[in-house]
Amino acid sequence: MPFNGREKPDNGITVPSPGFPTTRMRRNRRTDWSRRLVSENRVTVDDLIWPVFVHAGDTPRIPVDTMPGVVRHSVAALVDAAKEARDLGIPLIGVFPYVDGGLKDPEGSYAVKPGNVICQAVDAVKTAVPDIGVMCDAALDPFTSHGHDGLLEDGEIVNDATVEVLVRQSLIQAAAGCDVISPSDMMDGRVGAIRAALDSAGYDHVQIMSYAAKYASGFYAPFREAVGSAATLGTASKSSYQMDSANTDEALREIALDIAEGADMVMVKPGMPYLDIVYRVKSTFGVPTFAYQVSGEYSMIKAAAERGWIDGDRAMMESLLAFKRAGADGVLTYFAVEAAKRLREAG
């Protein structure tokens, strides 16, 4: 059984180790078959969630300069990408919008406009590829002229008014066919409000994966280029709503609240620099726990591989395995398609 982040039961048995030379740890590692036999954790395609970008124009694929190999898809191209992901066995894609500057305003009103590019994308994918899951963020940053996830009043991100907008955003996404709403804004109380609104609108089957422990991180920079919020946000900070990287106990409180409010699955973000949080969340709560290997993590591996400094494929698979070892049930990763292909080749 994979260790999966849970503490082994304390049954009072301590295993006596005779020590060297009776014990030689290298014996089990000597041959390939033996290494496979004693292997504790495994990445499978079922563990992968693929974040993808969509834009409203006709150009099928626009490369994202800050993320080698990642593109912004047109809606039509996204449908093809979703088919490829489904054919590889990837269970879920997360769709993120690139919004033209002309559609942004301080309220992020395009986020709640039925038929916006996200709704078009969800509808097109669910119509053509109904058997892949589709997830959408609830957050305003791709839509606001100031680049924040929430509404700004007198220089402050206001919580409760933002939650009302996030509820409306979630409802139009659910109406478009979104399977999983993923609040990434870090407002207080948003999971409960979204759950209640979904339920009363007849969307009780729509799941919520909350970005429950989301840190204010320097590793999001390449993503902000991809969705076009780098320029709008400028040097402004999200530290009044995203978490302080110094904190662990606070993450557990955030997770506990989101579970209590109705989150079906929780997420820790970023990923690799926060594996201690993944481990602690999974061991404490035992709920479906996901890690987001964010854009900066992806681009660091890609950039080093492009320079020949590391073997990119190897670093990719090793990084994904690390999430499993820490107890994650799955990983949001821009490597999803590449990793799925590798796994299929490896059989």
Ligand code: PBG
């Ligand atoms: C928006 C959002 C962000 C990411 C996912 N949703 C950026 C942010 O909070 O600034 C980051 C993803 C990544 O870096 O890959 N709320």
